[in-house]
Amino acid sequence: MAEPMGFYTDTTVCIGCKACEVACKEWNQLPSTNGGKNTLSGDSYDNTRRLDGIHWRHVKFIEQFTEERKDGRWLLMSDVCKHCVQAACLEVCPTGAIIRTEFDTVVIQSDVCNGCRDCIAACPFGVIDINPASGTAQKCTLCYDRLQAGMEPACSKACPTDSIQFGTIRELRERAQKRVEQLHQAGEKRAYLYGADEKMLGGLNSFYLLVDRPEAYGLPPDPKMPTRNLSSGSWFSVLGAVLVGLMGIINFRNRGAHQPPPEVRS
Amino acid sequence: MADSDCIVIMGSNMAENHPVAFRWPMQAKVEHGAKIIHVDPRFTRTSAVADIYAPVRAGSDIAFLGGVINYVINSERWNKDPFFKTWVVNYTNAATIITEDFKDTEDLDGVFSGLMEYKGGLPEWPFNAFVGEYKPDSWQYARTKVGATGEMAASTARAGETRVTTGPAASKAAAAQGERKTPPGPPYDKLVAALLKPPVERDETLQNPRTVFQIVKRHYSRYTPEMVERATGCPKETFLKVAETILANSGADKTTSFAYAVAWTQHTYGVQMIGACALLQLLLGNVGRPGAGVMALRGHASIQGSTDIPTLYHSIQGYMSAPSALKKHDTLDDFIAAETLPTGWWANLPKYMVSYLKSMYGDAATKENQFGYDWHPKILGDHSHLAMFAAMNAGKVKGMLCIGQNPATSLNARLERAAMRKLEWLVVKDNWIHETANFWKTAPEIKSGEVKPQDIKTEVFFLPATQVAEVDGTFTNTQRLLQFHHKAAEPPGDCRSDPWFTYQLGKRLKKLYANSTLPRDEGFKNLVWDYEHESEHERKIGEPSALKILKEINGFYTDDPNRHVAGFAELKDDGSTTCASWIYSGVYPAPDKNLAARRTPDPPGQPGAHLNWGWAWPSNRRIMYNRASADPQGRPWSEKKKWVWWDEEKKRWVGYDVPDYPATKPPTDKAKPGATGMDALPGTAPFIMRPDGVGWLYVPAGLVDGPLPTHYEPVESPVKNPLYKQQTSPVLKYWKDPSNPIAQLGDQKYPYIITTYRLTEHYLAGAMSRWNPWLTELQPELFIEMSPELAQEKGIKNLDWVRVTTPRAQIRAKALVTRRMRPFVIDGKTFHHVGMPWHWGWEGISTGDVVNELTSLVGDPNVSIHEGKAFICNVEKA
Amino acid sequence: MTAFPSSTFFSAPPDWGWLVTLYFFVGGLAGGSYFLAVLIDLFGRPEDRPLARLGYYIALPCIIVSGILLTVDLYRPERFWHMLIESNTYRPMFKAWSPMSVGSWALLIFGIFAFLSFVGALVEDKRLEWPAGARLRPPSVLGRIIGILGGLFGFYVAGYTGVLLAVTNRPIWSDTPLLGMLFVVSAASISAALMILIARRSRWTMPGIAALHRMDAWVVALEFIVLIAVIVSLGPVMRAWVNAWGLLLFLGVIVLGMLAPLGLYWRRQWLGDLNVTAGAALVLIGGFILRMVIVFSAQGV
Numbered sequence A: 001m002a003e004p005m006g007f008y009t010d011t012t013v014c015i016g017c018k019a020c021e022v023a024c025k026e027w028n029q030l031p032s033t034n035g036g037k038n039t040l041s042g043d044s045y046d047n048t049r050r051l052d053g054i055h056w057r058h059v060k061f062i063e064q065f066t067e068e069r070k071d072g073r074w075l076l077m078s079d080v081c082k083h084c085v086q087a088a089c090l091e092v093c094p095t096g097a098i099i100r101t102e103f104d105t106v107v108i109q110s111d112v113c114n115g116c117r118d119c120i121a122a123c124p125f126g127v128i129d130i131n132p133a134s135g136t137a138q139k140c141t142l143c144y145d146r147l148q149a150g151m152e153p154a155c156s157k158a159c160p161t162d163s164i165q166f167g168t169i170r171e172l173r174e175r176a177q178k179r180v181e182q183l184h185q186a187g188e189k190r191a192y193l194y195g196a197d198e199k200m201l202g203g204l205n206s207f208y209l210l211v212d213r214p215e216a217y218g219l220p221p222d223p224k225m226p227t228r229n230l231s232s233g234s235w236f237s238v239l240g241a242v243l244v245g246l247m248g249i250i251n252f253r254n255r256g257a258h259q260p261p262p263e264v265r266s
Numbered sequence B: 001m002a003d004s005d006c007i008v009i010m011g012s013n014m015a016e017n018h019p020v021a022f023r024w025p026m027q028a029k030v031e032h033g034a035k036i037i038h039v040d041p042r043f044t045r046t047s048a049v050a051d052i053y054a055p056v057r058a059g060s061d062i063a064f065l066g067g068v069i070n071y072v073i074n075s076e077r078w079n080k081d082p083f084f085k086t087w088v089v090n091y092t093n094a095a096t097i098i099t100e101d102f103k104d105t106e107d108l109d110g111v112f113s114g115l116m117e118y119k120g121g122l123p124e125w126p127f128n129a130f131v132g133e134y135k136p137d138s139w140q141y142a143r144t145k146v147g148a149t150g151e152m153a154a155s156t157a158r159a160g161e162t163r164v165t166t167g168p169a170a171s172k173a174a175a176a177q178g179e180r181k182t183p184p185g186p187p188y189d190k191l192v193a194a195l196l197k198p199p200v201e202r203d204e205t206l207q208n209p210r211t212v213f214q215i216v217k218r219h220y221s222r223y224t225p226e227m228v229e230r231a232t233g234c235p236k237e238t239f240l241k242v243a244e245t246i247l248a249n250s251g252a253d254k255t256t257s258f259a260y261a262v263a264w265t266q267h268t269y270g271v272q273m274i275g276a277c278a279l280l281q282l283l284l285g286n287v288g289r290p291g292a293g294v295m296a297l298r299g300h301a302s303i304q305g306s307t308d309i310p311t312l313y314h315s316i317q318g319y320m321s322a323p324s325a326l327k328k329h330d331t332l333d334d335f336i337a338a339e340t341l342p343t344g345w346w347a348n349l350p351k352y353m354v355s356y357l358k359s360m361y362g363d364a365a366t367k368e369n370q371f372g373y374d375w376h377p378k379i380l381g382d383h384s385h386l387a388m389f390a391a392m393n394a395g396k397v398k399g400m401l402c403i404g405q406n407p408a409t410s411l412n413a414r415l416e417r418a419a420m421r422k423l424e425w426l427v428v429k430d431n432w433i434h435e436t437a438n439f440w441k442t443a444p445e446i447k448s449g450e451v452k453p454q455d456i457k458t459e460v461f462f463l464p465a466t467q468v469a470e471v472d473g474t475f476t477n478t479q480r481l482l483q484f485h486h487k488a489a490e491p492p493g494d495c496r497s498d499p500w501f502t503y504q505l506g507k508r509l510k511k512l513y514a515n516s517t518l519p520r521d522e523g524f525k526n527l528v529w530d531y532e533h534e535s536e537h538e539r540k541i542g543e544p545s546a547l548k549i550l551k552e553i554n555g556f557y558t559d560d561p562n563r564h565v566a567g568f569a570e571l572k573d574d575g576s577t578t579c580a581s582w583i584y585s586g587v588y589p590a591p592d593k594n595l596a597a598r599r600t601p602d603p604p605g606q607p608g609a610h611l612n613w614g615w616a617w618p619s620n621r622r623i624m625y626n627r628a629s630a631d632p633q634g635r636p637w638s639e640k641k642k643w644v645w646w647d648e649e650k651k652r653w654v655g656y657d658v659p660d661y662p663a664t665k666p667p668t669d670k671a672k673p674g675a676t677g678m679d680a681l682p683g684t685a686p687f688i689m690r691p692d693g694v695g696w697l698y699v700p701a702g703l704v705d706g707p708l709p710t711h712y713e714p715v716e717s718p719v720k721n722p723l724y725k726q727q728t729s730p731v732l733k734y735w736k737d738p739s740n741p742i743a744q745l746g747d748q749k750y751p752y753i754i755t756t757y758r759l760t761e762h763y764l765a766g767a768m769s770r771w772n773p774w775l776t777e778l779q780p781e782l783f784i785e786m787s788p789e790l791a792q793e794k795g796i797k798n799l800d801w802v803r804v805t806t807p808r809a810q811i812r813a814k815a816l817v818t819r820r821m822r823p824f825v826i827d828g829k830t831f832h833h834v835g836m837p838w839h840w841g842w843e844g845i846s847t848g849d850v851v852n853e854l855t856s857l858v859g860d861p862n863v864s865i866h867e868g869k870a871f872i873c874n875v876e877k878a
Numbered sequence C: 001m002t003a004f005p006s007s008t009f010f011s012a013p014p015d016w017g018w019l020v021t022l023y024f025f026v027g028g029l030a031g032g033s034y035f036l037a038v039l040i041d042l043f044g045r046p047e048d049r050p051l052a053r054l055g056y057y058i059a060l061p062c063i064i065v066s067g068i069l070l071t072v073d074l075y076r077p078e079r080f081w082h083m084l085i086e087s088n089t090y091r092p093m094f095k096a097w098s099p100m101s102v103g104s105w106a107l108l109i110f111g112i113f114a115f116l117s118f119v120g121a122l123v124e125d126k127r128l129e130w131p132a133g134a135r136l137r138p139p140s141v142l143g144r145i146i147g148i149l150g151g152l153f154g155f156y157v158a159g160y161t162g163v164l165l166a167v168t169n170r171p172i173w174s175d176t177p178l179l180g181m182l183f184v185v186s187a188a189s190i191s192a193a194l195m196i197l198i199a200r201r202s203r204w205t206m207p208g209i210a211a212l213h214r215m216d217a218w219v220v221a222l223e224f225i226v227l228i229a230v231i232v233s234l235g236p237v238m239r240a241w242v243n244a245w246g247l248l249l250f251l252g253v254i255v256l257g258m259l260a261p262l263g264l265y266w267r268r269q270w271l272g273d274l275n276v277t278a279g280a281a282l283v284l285i286g287g288f289i290l291r292m293v294i295v296f297s298a299q300g301v
């Protein structure tokens, strides 16, 4: 397997230009909301609203202004699949449509997916949804096709400010750490990295530099694997079955059902 | 900008409208912690990444900049640090003394000396629209006048002398010139020498109250932080933070750059806004140095190219004035006498003008016939967009070629559409059938039944245009950088390039006039018009050759057309060279050397100017006036800001960039008395396009609205000018027309300040974005941004439909209520500010009302640009 | 910025709707009734055997309908088999840790047992002339094996759906480990209820009915306790039920589907003859509403 590849997104230099969104759609030829006849969301400058089957990149606009407009902020962040090292979607997918590539990225094979939507419910970041054009679950492929051809992903290539940076995870983490320190020195004490280490789902291969709580960006503070409930859930079910069984046995307690009842004999 | 220590983005929303160029400010920020400042009425995506955001209400920038100027001049650092004194005395006209007749706005409560009623213009062209006019004689440099030479002053426009504009001044000056015996050319050296004027009076101690410095100091003395807050609505503390940061990041080893775009131009005093910035940057030594300057972020792709090889009416190639019926331009000699600056680089104008005429008329252009000067068209007055549509509306225009424009959605759109209905014919050449192409069929007034298509006599032709990737050609970007692009795909169907159209039209007109005997048709008959394409295939569809056009622009030797000129230094005034645009000369120095096509960047890490990537005019220089990056002795101001310097061994100017200076003219060179051209300037004078070789803090000529930027209110403003009795620019342009009404100060019907602007997601009038679903889903509908405070006052909720009204029209839009907008407290009174992106129209996938229905035909007196950035309106829940 | 009670609030709804709700119900009936049938076979009196057969008669059609519902719910139904076979290697597709994967297999295998037992029941009822077929039911050893294995799978089918919901990152679903248990118990209660209803319509009077009825009461009581446990285990996430769904859960499931039937059980004089029927019917309705609330409420947030 090649070295793990992914994204480091420095939200402090994002200008919300959405070039990444468009570059992704252009490269992957994704349809637009209602053929482009969309409606104004009224939520700042975000009119594509969320990541889904036809929006594999989504730029968030978070307005933070007090009434008297003292040092207000407009947080801009380009969201995408996190390509989790421990990927919830991949874990639950019953058809094996979701695979881990040689670049340690997570890809849905559209020709295998049958649209059961288990992965949608499983992804802690709400990344996946059905693409009506294919009737299958879709999301960022981290431009698997481009990577295989030795090219950079379309979105990071289009990003004018290098808010999205593509590279080997090892090198990206170093760069990101330096940037955090630089920001701390410059007085931006709120800066930190989200998902840049194993603690979060074994590491997010698309991690972020943020300057506010994850929730402010619509990110889970501590995403978990769905299987955390598997054994407990199963054992409780067994317990349920046992209890029901006992109740049955107690109520029907009576030996001798084994000789066939008279009217059957002959 | 990547080298800047501080970047002030003011009058522009750079991150949204120049996202790709914005990578440089971000690089400066991330790599060496440069401070980014954004000054804007709205908190935008640029503000989001800025270190300081300063809110100002639309139209108040001169008050703000004047405040910074005042702050700087009176600051301790500026007066102590020797850098600033040395710079200002040697590199600006601070020490120059102005005539005692000059009266400042401080003396005349908002107007300069020489104001009079406008009587200029020609009866044939009553569309210049000035509301007043200055007689600028009193603004001049004081000179030791010696007899006739003193009089002669009147003749040279840009030489720091009276700009002959229009009206009485014109005739008087003309008379003055008439008397003068100009030795005929070519060669024109004598003529040029005859234009010389006596030396100017100077006081290098800057103490003389009539020095430019003292005048500037007085002019801005009332622009205090308190006044800035009163006039702009920007909190005093924020303003001071901005001023401190700018000053702290200027000096020998630090540079601050400014970036502006149309929020500084689209005002009735737009040129003066930019002037105020130039003044400040000159005071701070932020010109001609790495990371310094005033960046004009140009608009359309290659709009820079379209002013270099102008689609402008008032200048011909390379920023030479267009021959004009309003000036003493009767003969070529007259033209040269009127336009040439005898000292500094412009003394070469005769060479450039003659080479230009040779490129137009080829062998037919001879000494004897003044190189065909008489065949060249002359302008009658203001032929800019606004004036032309005013004329069209008055039925004075027969037909229009609309190539790459969408005027049906442009300023006072309803009026512009009414004007188009008066055309006999309209040719639209575009990629899409947009609002203008369909103005006769689907415009609002047609839909509403006010106008019936069958009553419109205009015959409309539509020609499908190619896209840029379907033709060879060059782009000239904001940095004056020419980059060649190669045809990547065949145009679909009948789509043809714009050069194709011009070329084919020219060929047909030449045929049409071939046998004409009328003198006025000589120009067409003699026009050199041979751009046949090298490739068989392109010839078949009639596409001209981009390289042949580039060759004509670059210039070549008339006796040997295959010998291209290597640069404008080789151009001659005797007809032995041809060159369409002297500033581009050198881009194509040999038939096999197209420098615009170069693609070799500098290796990373080393300081450089990427001189082998494309080609920048003039002479591939990346920073203009870069002589200023060295001190008067020719040494770098500091190691950190090293760029171009004098090498004592080699006895020449060297550096990372092509020196913008005669290569071997030493810093020690003294100005030669009685000499013309560069010899008339000392080796310390960096601003070689100025006749006195220095930057102008005070502009004695070239501007029609005064030598110093002064705060005026927009034509439509709810605010009374807090600084002067004079409310608006006394010489602005207003095209009077029943369908172009203006709201007066204090009109309660329109209480709110409104501005218009762009969104990253859309492009201009929208044909290039509203037809693309990937873009329309990003910004699907027209909206109006307003503060929660205003929304509450008017009972408007987010996403409600609202009606926006001005004296011109009423439109509908959805409300986008956001705290990024704020009410401004001006002079203790609260004013609400709204804003609208103007990209919408009724054609395409995403449609919406045309915001320009709201705007008016008022313009800047120097360049006739509209005031789309600041006017007033009313807002109501629909 | 409202605080989020759990990290699950950032996931997206898979829009599982009516088809899935219906499947959870029908699948529960299939598994539950088979499970009960086996219990009766193994521990009931001989007179109760028709009751057991009834269980098998319910199980097969229900499991078939379940399969159909699930397939129709797929966005690409023609690829339903991808659940069992890896479509580009043609190797079996099985993930022990993915309830949906295991569930698909369980459904298939249970289907087979349900079929065998169904046939066995037909033979016993003389609706099918195939003596050998009798061995498909206890007391024959084969019958016992089929019954026990089938019973286990039946229980799995009845319960895994709850675990499947838990093994996601949706609010509510994945915020408690008890949904599986709840579904198992509820499967038993609704199955018993359904069997009681049918038995009474058929005017049967064997003692097993009484037993079944008593048992159902116990199970509903248990179900009530488990549901309370679920609500408690949600902790702060309970907030997600402070809405119409919560109300429906309380009125439709707790009051109508549990308390009322229990009441009817203890106070026989209430509706006299109708008591049992009404009680059973309410349990069925409650069981459906329960699944509806759980499926939809977690996707509303």
Ligand SMILES: Nc1nc2c(c(=O)[nH]1)N[C@H]1C(S)=C(S)[C@@H](COP(=O)(O)OP(=O)(O)OC[C@H]3O[C@@H](n4cnc5c(=O)[nH]c(N)nc54)[C@H](O)[C@@H]3O)O[C@H]1N2
Residues within 6 Å of the ligand: B010, B011, B012, B013, B014, B016, B017, B018, B039, B040, B041, B042, B044, B056, B057, B058, B059, B060, B061, B260, B261, B262, B263, B264, B297, B298, B299, B300, B755, B756, B757, B758, B759, B760, B761, B762, B763, B764, B765, B835, B869, B870
């Ligand atoms: N995405 C995109 N990019 C574009 C274009 C486009 O349409 N879309 N158009 C191109 C063209 S042709 C041009 S000319 C440039 C224009 O580039 P810009 O000048 O940046 O464009 P605008 O958005 O018109 O205005 C910029 C900002 O000026 C602010 N503003 C308004 N009035 C004032 C004022 O009086 N003072 C100050 N300081 N600010 C004010 C507005 O709030 C707005 O944020 O963009 C070019 N780039």
Ligand SMILES: Nc1nc2c(c(=O)[nH]1)N[C@H]1C(S)=C(S)[C@@H](COP(=O)(O)OP(=O)(O)OC[C@H]3O[C@@H](n4cnc5c(=O)[nH]c(N)nc54)[C@H](O)[C@@H]3O)O[C@H]1N2
Residues within 6 Å of the ligand: B262, B266, B299, B300, B403, B404, B405, B406, B407, B410, B411, B429, B430, B431, B432, B434, B465, B466, B467, B468, B498, B756, B757, B758, B763, B764, B765, B766, B767, B768, B838, B851, B852, B855, B868, B869
């Ligand atoms: N209220 C208000 N009004 C404004 C402004 C503002 O800020 N506020 N901004 C002003 C400014 S700065 C500008 S630049 C103008 C722009 O106003 P316009 O120039 O009228 O509008 P555009 O949409 O740029 O029109 C360009 C047209 O060229 C077409 N086109 C693109 N490529 C080609 C080509 O290769 N060949 C040909 N033939 N056509 C092509 C496009 O389809 C488009 O229809 O608007 C001005 N109007």
Ligand code: SF4
Residues within 6 Å of the ligand: A013, A014, A015, A016, A017, A018, A019, A020, A021, A059, A078, A158, A159, A160, A161, A162, A163, A164
């Ligand atoms: S392209 Fe880069 S700067 Fe633009 S929105 Fe995407 S991440 Fe942000």
Ligand code: SF4
Residues within 6 Å of the ligand: A081, A082, A083, A084, A086, A087, A088, A089, A090, A106, A122, A123, A124, A125, A126, A127, A128, A139
């Ligand atoms: S973010 Fe979601 S979709 Fe992406 S890999 Fe992780 S779990 Fe899968």
Ligand code: SF4
Residues within 6 Å of the ligand: A092, A093, A094, A095, A096, A097, A098, A108, A112, A113, A114, A115, A116, A117, A118, A119, A120, A136, A137
């Ligand atoms: S929807 Fe497709 S990708 Fe997602 S879990 Fe089901 S089969 Fe796998």
Ligand code: SF4
Residues within 6 Å of the ligand: A023, A024, A025, A027, A028, A056, A057, A080, A139, A140, A141, A142, A143, A144, A153, A154, A155, A156
């Ligand atoms: S990596 Fe490729 S697929 Fe993923 S968001 Fe970027 S462009 Fe889209």
Ligand code: SF4
Residues within 6 Å of the ligand: B017, B018, B019, B020, B021, B301
């Ligand atoms: S629109 Fe084109 S020219 Fe303008 S910034 Fe983007 S890429 Fe550059």
Ligand SMILES: [Mo]
Residues within 6 Å of the ligand: B262, B298, B299, B300
């Ligand atoms: Mo522009």
